[in-house]
Each structure stands twice: as C-alpha cells, then as structure tokens.
Amino acid sequence: MLSTEVVIIGGGATGAGILRDLSMRGIQAILVERGDLGCGTSSRFHGLLHSGARYAVKDKHAAVECIEENTILRRIGKHCVEPINSIFIRTKEDDESYEEKWLKACLDAGISTKALSLNELFSLEPNVSRNVQSAYMCPGAAIDSFRLLWQIFDSAKRYGGKTITYHNVVSIDSSSGRVHGVTIEDVRTHERKKIACSYLISAAGPWCGEIAAKAGLSLKVIPSKGSLIAFNHRICHNVIHRLHKPADADIFVPHGTVTILGTTSINSSPDDNSTSQEEVKSMLEIGKATFENIYDYRILRVFAGCRPLYSADENVSGRNASRDFVAIDHEKDGLSGFMSVCGGKFTTHRLMAQKVCDIVAPKLGCQKHCQTAEIPLIEEPSSDLINRAKKVFPSYSSRLCQDRQGPERFAKILSNIEQNPNQGELICECENVTKAEIESVALEPTTHSISDVRRRTRLGMGTCQGTFCTYRAVGTVKRLKCDWAEDTSSLFKEFLEARWKGIRPVMWGNQMRDVELARGIYEVSLNINHEGEKDE
Amino acid sequence: MSKSVVIIGGGISGLFAACICAKRGFKTTVLSYGQGALAAAGGIIDVFGYDEKGKLIHDPLEHINSLPSSHPYGKIGAENVEAALNTFLKLSAEAKYPYKGDVHKNQMVPTGIGTFKPTCLTPPTIDGDLINHADRIVVLGFKGLKDYFADLICENLRRNLPKSSCEILSTEILLNFESSSACRDISALDIARKLDTHVGYLNFREQIKSYVKGKTLFILPPVLSASPSTDLLDLLDIEINAKFIEVSAMPPSVTGYRTELMLKNIAEKLGVEIIEKAHVFASEVKDKHCSYVMTQGFDRIRKYSADHFILASGGVFGNGLVTQMGRMYEPIFNIEIDVPKNQQEWSHQYLFTGRPQPFATYGIETDNTLRPTNKGQLLLDNVYVVGRALAGYDFCFEKSGNGVAICSAYHAASLLE
Structure with a gap:
C-alpha cells in the first residue's frame, strides 16, 4: 500500500500549487487526478494573467492579490507568460462615471494605469473599434495554463512531490472521525489501490462537492460554466478589456497564434463543457463593441470550463458570487484530517496554496515557511x-x-x-x-x-x-x-x-x-x- | 456558328464536362481559379462504397438504381452513370493513362494507414487486385519524405490481411535530397519528379531490386512519375519484374495531380480554352436566363457570355458554396441554400459516426436536368450544376466524390442543345 503524509485530490492549478508548496516544505505528498493534469477548469479559461484592475472597484482585496501574484508569476513562471500588457477601453456603451471610480480603485490597489491617447491606442491596436472613448494600459498578460501547470508539477517532482493521473477517487477512508487514506481506481484497468495518509486536501474545483460526498459530507459548490471562443489569429497584441463593471465576453487575450474571447457565466454541472450557438452569438454581439469586424474573423473553436464558485449563501450565483477562495476544514463537520479548497482564480493559485499550506503544515508538525514565490519553476537553459x-x-x-x-x-x-x-x-x-x-x-x-x-x-x-x-x-x-x-x-x-x-x-x-x-x-x-x- | 458553353471551375467535374462538351461540338471555355480539389483528394474514382447504414456495397451501379431522386445519382440515372464512367475509361485509355475497373464492382484499395477502402475506377498505379496475387508485399518508404509512414502501413496490412499467406515487410530507401532544417519538406511530388529523371530512376531501381523475390508487390507513396503516364510502371515491370500500388494520405495528392493533367491535356486537344486565375464573382441573369458571368483576377473585370453555363465551382471546400452562421449560399448566382438556422442541427455529435453528416448533404437543389430549383421551381434555364455543389449526398461517408463529379458533368454536358 502507498503511504504518504498528504493526499491532494485534483490536478488543476490549486492542487498543483499545494503539491509544490508542501513538497518544498519537505512534506510528502501525492496528488491524484482523474484525467490528465490540467484538463479541467484550470485550462478552460482565457489564459489571462490578471493585473487585478478588473476587480479593483468591487473587491480591492482580490485586486491587490492579483497584482502581487501577477508580479510573482512573471518572475517564477516567465516561460509561461507572454509579457504583454492589458488595455482597458471604454466604449460608447460603457458607463462614463465608472472610469473615475475605477482609476481611483486601481491607484488604491497599487495597479498602474497609464492613460493612452486614442492615437496611441490605434497604433498599438489597429483593429480596435473607433468608438472607443478612453483607454488605459495595465500590467495584465497572457499565460499558458497547460505549460504553467506542467512546470509546477515538474518543480514539485524535484522536491519529491508525486502525481498519479487517470485515477478516480473511489472512497475516502476514515475511522473514529479521522481520515486515514483514500481508495483510488485506475480509469483504464479499473485496478484499485489504497493510499494511506495523515491529511487529505480536496482541490477538485467544481467537483469538490462530489468529493466531499464521498466522505458523507455536504459542500455547496456552484459550478458556473464559462464559454470561450478561439480565433485563428492575433486580433490584438495586448489583452483588451472593456472598462466597465465585469461582465460577459469583455476580455480578448492574444495567445501565441490565436486570440481568445471570453467568457460567460452560467450555472451548470461540473462536467458540462458544451457551448451553445446562443452563447456564441451573444459573445460575438458583445465583442463587436471592442472589435467592429468581429464577424469577419475566423473562429477556430469554442470551449468551456466550470468555475467552482463557493458561497455560504445558497442564493448567490454567477457573477455575484465572490471570486475569492475558501478553505474549509471539515473538522467542523466532525471529520478531521480533511480540507476542501475551492473558488479562487488561476492568477492567485500560488497564494491560495500558500495560505492552505500555512494551515496544514503546522498540523503535520512542519514549521517551514513557504518558498514558492522565490524559486523559479524551471531553470534557464544554458x-x-x-x-x-x-x-x-x-x-x-x-x-x-x-x-x-x-x-x-x-x-x-x-x-x-x-x-x-x-x-x-x-x-x-x-x-x-x-x-x-x-x-x-x-x-x-x-x-x-x-x-x-x-x-x-x-x-x-x-x-x-x-x-x-x-x-x-x-x-x-x-x-x-x-x-x-x-x-x-x-x-x-x-x-x-x-x-x-x-x-x-x-x-x-x-x-x-x-x-x-x-x-x-x-x-x-x-x-x-x-x-x-x-x-x- | 457552334453554340458556346462556359464552365465555371477547373476541377474534375469542370474539366470532364469540358471534354464532353467539346466532343459534342460546343465552343467550350473553362474559367478556373486556384487548384481544383483533385490535387487534395486524389485520382481514384469512388462511385459508391457504403450505403446510408455504412454497409459495404459490392455493385455500385446496382445500388445507384435504388437511390431516390434526391440523390444526384437518382437524378442522373444509372444508365447515364454507366455511360459516363465508361466514357471516362475510354478517354483515359486514349490518353495512354488507362483507368481500370468495372462499374458493377467495387475494388478494395490499400490506404496510407494500411486499411482498405472501396473504390471503383483506379489509375494504372493503383490496381487493388494486385494484392490478391502477391506472395510478398514490400512497403517502401523514402528517407526524409514527410506524411508517409511505411511501418504503420506494414503493421496494419498484416492485421488487415489475416487470411493472406504472403510475407509483408517494410523498408526505407534513400534518394539524395538536400536535407536540413533550412530546406523545405520533401513531398511525394518531389520524389516523383526525381524518379522522372534517368538518374533518379536508376537509383530507385537499384535500391529496390534486391527486395524482389517471387511475385513481389511494392506499396509506395505516389511517386511513379509526376505526369499521367505508365512509362515508369512498364519499365519497372520489364526490368525488375515487380508490381506496384501507390497509396496516399495527405495533400498534395500526386495521383489527383496526374488526373488533372490528363484531363487538361485531353480538353486542350479537343480545343477547350482553359483560362486560369479567372475568379468568377457575379452573373447577369434576366428571366431565369444567364447571359454572362464576370471574372476578376489579375487584370480588369471581364464578361464571358455563352449559350450555356455549367457551374462546377465545387462545394464549401472549393468556395463554390459559402457558409456563415446558420446560412449557406452560392455566391455567383446568389442561390440561397435551405439550411437549419441552428448550427447544432448541421452535424452529429461525433464527426465519425456510422451515418452521413447532414451538413455534407447541403447543396444546390436541382431538377433531373441538374438545373437549379427552389421548392421545385426552376431558377435558371441555361445553368447546370455539377460536382460537389449538388445537394443530397455525403461523398465522404458513401465514398462517391469523384463518381458524382464525373457522372453529373457527363449528364449536364450531354443534355446541352
């Protein structure tokens, strides 16, 4: 039987971050993922490294975290980041009074906003609509999620972290109110094995509810589906945001050879990653305010992912739910040695992992500090x-x-x-x-x-x-x-x-x-x- | 003065229609833009391979007899299909690039992954029957050739020829190409051109000679000449006593390229005028009668008038039909195609399922004379639609692409008065 200190369920950004963090603190950990690493929510978004400006007005705390983590990821994960900028544009359709509020909020959060003249904007981004009223440049960027995740896993591996992919968690094994292991099953061979552990962390994102249920617990996670459209060329050179209250289809992110437009927010089931024609239509219609010729651009494909929004209030959904993360210690539910982590953003996954590990490590008798922000994920080639x-x-x-x-x-x-x-x-x-x-x-x-x-x-x-x-x-x-x-x-x-x-x-x-x-x-x-x- | 035909499109249906029109005495002009789909698809003539449930058809002509009139073959009629295919066989024989096959019998030819597919007429370099008479099959690869995997073909042939007692092996030969990361990839067409040279041929012959033992069949990429000729095949038969079957996968298709050249040669000998880079973008129609079409290419806009027009501009792939969200139309005569508004209804959940894809059957509705109609009403009285733009068939699923192209071209060209 396999044995380790911590088992992490879920091979997305949260799980990856926790695996690396624990491993760097010298805590043995095994991560179990039901599919391939990074095949769920963490790769099914627009690949935006937030500057925080999008959240500045509504949630200063989140905005500050974003800009700090943005700076860290540009440094430790520089091979995964396309070091471009993000430009916020206010079109005729957007509320003018929001601009002032937004500028002040960004200033408060420490996010730089450089005003661009329209001439500057159009020379940087010639495809952008001529209806733009004002534009600001912020330090957002594009990030390759697949690559970042794999480099986090590679890094964790160097510190002893292990991963097991293509295995489902069949049961969470506990006795006397304490988790002591999990039983997993190979999705191909259906072979089962047990992993003994002292602590279990569920980082299964929108599937956190399902995992908690395996321990007989109830956890309310709202899976909120977001659809994205990939165009076959770079429509823009920088990330283009609309300068308004966060809404659907208001972000374009250029990535390598393509541009991704996102997103929507629809309550859904965690396994639903379909996109309807209605969603595509409405995204294009909104996107038209940013790029007038959007209907002429070739669409490569669409894809969708499910955000794991957690809210203690059951009536909250979609864009009203907080984008912040929660760590729920199930000791309060009568089961110790088990924590569920859900919510949060890709940009701040490292910080989430740090906060989780700061709670978990002392429980395991480890007093070491987090080092994930200092050490680059991979070394530079000679x-x-x-x-x-x-x-x-x-x-x-x-x-x-x-x-x-x-x-x-x-x-x-x-x-x-x-x-x-x-x-x-x-x-x-x-x-x-x-x-x-x-x-x-x-x-x-x-x-x-x-x-x-x-x-x-x-x-x-x-x-x-x-x-x-x-x-x-x-x-x-x-x-x-x-x-x-x-x-x-x-x-x-x-x-x-x-x-x-x-x-x-x-x-x-x-x-x-x-x-x-x-x-x-x-x-x-x-x-x-x-x-x-x-x-x- | 003889009557005139303008054919829009220089793919297999356009060129074949041009040959028939010219033979019938029409003054024939082909307006072509870009390369026809032949160069992508290949030169074998699929007529009908699988019914709508995916069952293999043994006698294509017999099956065509049972098709409804919504299918292009149903409009053309089995008799005309037979005449068309036999005419094609005859023309190819006269061009000294004789196609082989029987309209009543599908043959199974090997593919670029070592599976088999049903087809009807094949060029001289793809005679599927040869597999049945070989004691030894050698799958030949060429070092540096992209898009060809001899060992993959070999492995799957072993699996797919279970009853065969013949030995199957694969090997790679080396022709001297400048190969480095700075050079472009080597395609089958490069090798074909190399084998067309005397030195290249000798090099090739010497390297494969030692593999010939007993009744040896070589399976190789389409490299036996870049032109529609059997000279290389005949020479190899005499000099090393071996047989050859070409298999292809990725464009550019050398076999399709040869067929295109063959048809162009025939057409030109018959006096057809082929105008290239002539992008037809509009037409002049009055009282359902087309008087001229307009081209734009590298020079000014030109008008081409004729008594008859044959629309052989292809389907979606060839830009003969254009699609937008929930819409499909033919851009020269502005024919709207009746398609579902909801894109979801265009296709099945999976791309490869045991049935035809709805979107593949979308195209221009016609009457039995192949003139476009809308809900049974004739739209144009002197425009005939041939080839991929026709509605009512999924050529990929049923394996009927070049067959419908040839038969509809023949049918339309025969109807002109």
Missing part, C-alpha cells in the same frame, strides 16, 4: 544549449520548445535532433512542434493519448486543428510502440473527435472548409470510419 539549438531546430521552434519543455527535456530533444536531423521535422506546423518533441512527450509515463501529447506541446491547437498533424502524430507515436498506441483507428478518432467537439458549434466560413478537408483526408482517403479489413 547559452551553450541555446546556441546549439539554433543550428538544428526549424524556424522559431527552438525557443518554443525550450519554453514548453524546460531545460532538461529540451537538452534531450536537442541531442536527438543533432544525432538525426530528420527528428527536427515539424509534425505540427501551426505550433512548430518537432518530431523529437512529440516523441519525448509520448514516451513520458503520464502520456496515454494524442490529446495528452497536445496539452504538453500545443500539437493540433493552431489553425489546422489537427487536419494535418493528426496523421503525422499517429505515424510518429506508432513507431515508438507505446502501450497506449496500439489501435490506429482509435488514436485518430480520439484526437479528431476532441478537436471536432470545439469546432462543431462554430462550423461555418473557413473553418467549415477545414472540416471538409479533414473529412476528405481521414474519411475518404484513410477510411477511418470503417474497419480496415479487406473483405467483409
């Missing part, structure tokens, strides 16, 4: 490595690979390409992913599908949405003889259906042409819709 890489990597992909994979894996990928130049072939041309990088990730023990490869490389996340790279990725991983890559047809279907899910609600214009091409390749030329046998 200049020797960078110079060698420049000679063999195809255009732009060297830097991207360094940022995605960190110096150790990057060094291995580099020497693989140096030994065999064909390994430098680009499998994903939209996101510049080489064959060597795909192989490196495919061989990791945490990888069980092409979608898992995608989350760590951005394979298939660009314009083609898998049309070209799925075939190449399948051909590449088949060659490695991984145990999860035996059946060709299911490899294709798993990845293409996951891409299809996001394309389907927005299949028109050029994206529909892409679907026709994908069907032409996979259905007509490769016939993956039918069994492969020659004779019936």
Whole structure:
C-alpha cells in the first residue's frame, strides 16, 4: 500500500500549487487526478494573467492579490507568460462615471494605469473599434495554463512531490472521525489501490462537492460554466478589456497564434463543457463593441470550463458570487484530517496554496515557511544549449520548445535532433512542434493519448486543428510502440473527435472548409470510419 | 456558328464536362481559379462504397438504381452513370493513362494507414487486385519524405490481411535530397519528379531490386512519375519484374495531380480554352436566363457570355458554396441554400459516426436536368450544376466524390442543345 503524509485530490492549478508548496516544505505528498493534469477548469479559461484592475472597484482585496501574484508569476513562471500588457477601453456603451471610480480603485490597489491617447491606442491596436472613448494600459498578460501547470508539477517532482493521473477517487477512508487514506481506481484497468495518509486536501474545483460526498459530507459548490471562443489569429497584441463593471465576453487575450474571447457565466454541472450557438452569438454581439469586424474573423473553436464558485449563501450565483477562495476544514463537520479548497482564480493559485499550506503544515508538525514565490519553476537553459539549438531546430521552434519543455527535456530533444536531423521535422506546423518533441512527450509515463501529447506541446491547437498533424502524430507515436498506441483507428478518432467537439458549434466560413478537408483526408482517403479489413 | 458553353471551375467535374462538351461540338471555355480539389483528394474514382447504414456495397451501379431522386445519382440515372464512367475509361485509355475497373464492382484499395477502402475506377498505379496475387508485399518508404509512414502501413496490412499467406515487410530507401532544417519538406511530388529523371530512376531501381523475390508487390507513396503516364510502371515491370500500388494520405495528392493533367491535356486537344486565375464573382441573369458571368483576377473585370453555363465551382471546400452562421449560399448566382438556422442541427455529435453528416448533404437543389430549383421551381434555364455543389449526398461517408463529379458533368454536358 502507498503511504504518504498528504493526499491532494485534483490536478488543476490549486492542487498543483499545494503539491509544490508542501513538497518544498519537505512534506510528502501525492496528488491524484482523474484525467490528465490540467484538463479541467484550470485550462478552460482565457489564459489571462490578471493585473487585478478588473476587480479593483468591487473587491480591492482580490485586486491587490492579483497584482502581487501577477508580479510573482512573471518572475517564477516567465516561460509561461507572454509579457504583454492589458488595455482597458471604454466604449460608447460603457458607463462614463465608472472610469473615475475605477482609476481611483486601481491607484488604491497599487495597479498602474497609464492613460493612452486614442492615437496611441490605434497604433498599438489597429483593429480596435473607433468608438472607443478612453483607454488605459495595465500590467495584465497572457499565460499558458497547460505549460504553467506542467512546470509546477515538474518543480514539485524535484522536491519529491508525486502525481498519479487517470485515477478516480473511489472512497475516502476514515475511522473514529479521522481520515486515514483514500481508495483510488485506475480509469483504464479499473485496478484499485489504497493510499494511506495523515491529511487529505480536496482541490477538485467544481467537483469538490462530489468529493466531499464521498466522505458523507455536504459542500455547496456552484459550478458556473464559462464559454470561450478561439480565433485563428492575433486580433490584438495586448489583452483588451472593456472598462466597465465585469461582465460577459469583455476580455480578448492574444495567445501565441490565436486570440481568445471570453467568457460567460452560467450555472451548470461540473462536467458540462458544451457551448451553445446562443452563447456564441451573444459573445460575438458583445465583442463587436471592442472589435467592429468581429464577424469577419475566423473562429477556430469554442470551449468551456466550470468555475467552482463557493458561497455560504445558497442564493448567490454567477457573477455575484465572490471570486475569492475558501478553505474549509471539515473538522467542523466532525471529520478531521480533511480540507476542501475551492473558488479562487488561476492568477492567485500560488497564494491560495500558500495560505492552505500555512494551515496544514503546522498540523503535520512542519514549521517551514513557504518558498514558492522565490524559486523559479524551471531553470534557464544554458547559452551553450541555446546556441546549439539554433543550428538544428526549424524556424522559431527552438525557443518554443525550450519554453514548453524546460531545460532538461529540451537538452534531450536537442541531442536527438543533432544525432538525426530528420527528428527536427515539424509534425505540427501551426505550433512548430518537432518530431523529437512529440516523441519525448509520448514516451513520458503520464502520456496515454494524442490529446495528452497536445496539452504538453500545443500539437493540433493552431489553425489546422489537427487536419494535418493528426496523421503525422499517429505515424510518429506508432513507431515508438507505446502501450497506449496500439489501435490506429482509435488514436485518430480520439484526437479528431476532441478537436471536432470545439469546432462543431462554430462550423461555418473557413473553418467549415477545414472540416471538409479533414473529412476528405481521414474519411475518404484513410477510411477511418470503417474497419480496415479487406473483405467483409 | 457552334453554340458556346462556359464552365465555371477547373476541377474534375469542370474539366470532364469540358471534354464532353467539346466532343459534342460546343465552343467550350473553362474559367478556373486556384487548384481544383483533385490535387487534395486524389485520382481514384469512388462511385459508391457504403450505403446510408455504412454497409459495404459490392455493385455500385446496382445500388445507384435504388437511390431516390434526391440523390444526384437518382437524378442522373444509372444508365447515364454507366455511360459516363465508361466514357471516362475510354478517354483515359486514349490518353495512354488507362483507368481500370468495372462499374458493377467495387475494388478494395490499400490506404496510407494500411486499411482498405472501396473504390471503383483506379489509375494504372493503383490496381487493388494486385494484392490478391502477391506472395510478398514490400512497403517502401523514402528517407526524409514527410506524411508517409511505411511501418504503420506494414503493421496494419498484416492485421488487415489475416487470411493472406504472403510475407509483408517494410523498408526505407534513400534518394539524395538536400536535407536540413533550412530546406523545405520533401513531398511525394518531389520524389516523383526525381524518379522522372534517368538518374533518379536508376537509383530507385537499384535500391529496390534486391527486395524482389517471387511475385513481389511494392506499396509506395505516389511517386511513379509526376505526369499521367505508365512509362515508369512498364519499365519497372520489364526490368525488375515487380508490381506496384501507390497509396496516399495527405495533400498534395500526386495521383489527383496526374488526373488533372490528363484531363487538361485531353480538353486542350479537343480545343477547350482553359483560362486560369479567372475568379468568377457575379452573373447577369434576366428571366431565369444567364447571359454572362464576370471574372476578376489579375487584370480588369471581364464578361464571358455563352449559350450555356455549367457551374462546377465545387462545394464549401472549393468556395463554390459559402457558409456563415446558420446560412449557406452560392455566391455567383446568389442561390440561397435551405439550411437549419441552428448550427447544432448541421452535424452529429461525433464527426465519425456510422451515418452521413447532414451538413455534407447541403447543396444546390436541382431538377433531373441538374438545373437549379427552389421548392421545385426552376431558377435558371441555361445553368447546370455539377460536382460537389449538388445537394443530397455525403461523398465522404458513401465514398462517391469523384463518381458524382464525373457522372453529373457527363449528364449536364450531354443534355446541352
């Protein structure tokens, strides 16, 4: 039987932050995740590193936390942050009196607001609507959530933190009012195992209620769904906010090759990540105030995630619920050694983890302080490595690979390409992913599908949405003889259906042409819709 | 003076329609813009592979007889389908690039992942029947070639040919390409062009010779010449006594490119005028009669008048049909397609399911003469719709793309007076 001091349930930002924090304090911890790391709420948002300005008027406390954590993440997670700015624009539709309140609140919270003249704004952001009345620049940025999470896990691993993915929690084991372990089940083999522990932290986000129920407890979490639209190019160079009271579809975040518009807030169930045409329509209609030509931009896909909003008041929902987090020690419910953590924001996940660990560590007899804010998640690659890489990597992909994979894996990928130049072939041309990088990730023990490869490389996340790279990725991983890559047809279907899910609600214009091409390749030329046998 | 036809679109349906029109004595002009879908799709002629429940069809022509008139084949009629396909076979034979196949029989050809798919007429380099007569199958790869995985094909062929006693192996050969990260990727077309040179051919022949033992069949990417010719195939048959089947996956499709060249050659010999970079963007219609269409390309706007027009501009992929949220229309004649307002109804939850996708069947409604209609009312009396823009069929699911293209082109071209 596995044994550890702390078990953490949930491989999102909260769980990752707690795992790293505990590990750095020298506390043994195992994190259990039912799917792949970062496949839930923590990757299903717009990828915005808040400056805090959005919350300044309503919630000064949250705003201060945001700007502090923003500064920390830019430093410790610099390979995950695109160091751009956020621009708040007030359009004709927005309340003029809010602007003054907002400026004062930002000043109070310590968030810089640089006024931009309209000429400055339009030269920075030529696509922005000419109806803008005023504009301010704040220190928001774009953050790659998949990458940040993986780098947190990698960092935690160096301090002894362990993760177990693709395992469901079957039961929370307790006796005499005290938790002493959990039973988990492999989602593939259905094999069960027990982990003994002294303390259990549920960081399952919108699923916190379900987890608490396994210990016979009731916990009210309001899953609030937010939908997002990904456009196939950078509409803007900086994050564009509307300068008004936080509302739907008022944030555009440029990320690498795409731009993400979000979001909505609809009470929902934690597993619901669908998006309706009505949501898309209303987001575009609102987005039009920011970008007049929004209907001409090509939509790549839509996606949605569920916020875990917690409120002691059962009648509060959606945007009225606090974005702050809560840590509930279930000792008050008669079960000790068990805490649920929910709510909060991606930007402040580190601080949440720190606060939780400050409570939990002393219970376990550990007096060490939090160090997560000081030490970078990954080390910098050496200049020797960078110079060698420049000679063999195809255009732009060297830097991207360094940022995605960190110096150790990057060094291995580099020497693989140096030994065999064909390994430098680009499998994903939209996101510049080489064959060597795909192989490196495919061989990791945490990888069980092409979608898992995608989350760590951005394979298939660009314009083609898998049309070209799925075939190449399948051909590449088949060659490695991984145990999860035996059946060709299911490899294709798993990845293409996951891409299809996001394309389907927005299949028109050029994206529909892409679907026709994908069907032409996979259905007509490769016939993956039918069994492969020659004779019936 | 002979009557005139303007054909909009230079893909397989446009070019084939042009050949038939020219043969029938019409003054024929093709306005083409960009590359037809042939270069993406490939040169094999699927006619009908699976019924709506996904059951494999053995006799495509017999099945076509049972189709309703909402399906393009239902409008064309089995007799015309047979005539069209036989005409295609005959034209290809005359062009010395003879297609093979029987309109009453589907053949199974290997794919780029080692599965099989049903198709009807195949170019000389893709004769599915050869698999049944081989003692030894060698899947050939080329070092540095992108989008081709010999070992994947080999592994799946072993799985998918369970009853076969023949030996299946894979290997890679090396042709000298400048290969480094600074160079562009090598495609099958590059290798095909290389094999068209004498040195390239000799290099290739010498490297594969030692694999020939008994009745040997090589499965390889589409590299046996960049032009529609059987010269390489014939030469290899004589010199090393081996057979070849090409498989393809990703665009650009060399097999489709050859077919396009073949049709262009035939059309040009028949006196068809092919005008490229001619983007048709509007038409002049009075009393349901089109007098001219307008192009814009690299020069001024031009008008092309004709007695008849054949619309072969393709479907959504080819921009012959344009979509917006809850809307689809044909942009040259402004034909609105009746589609659901709610995008949810356009498709099934899964992309690959055991049934056709609704959106794939959206297209222009026509009468049995392929002239566009709206709720049964004729919209245009001298415009004929052929190929992918036609409503009522999911070519991906049923495997009928090039078949509908050829048969509708033939049908429309035969109806002109």
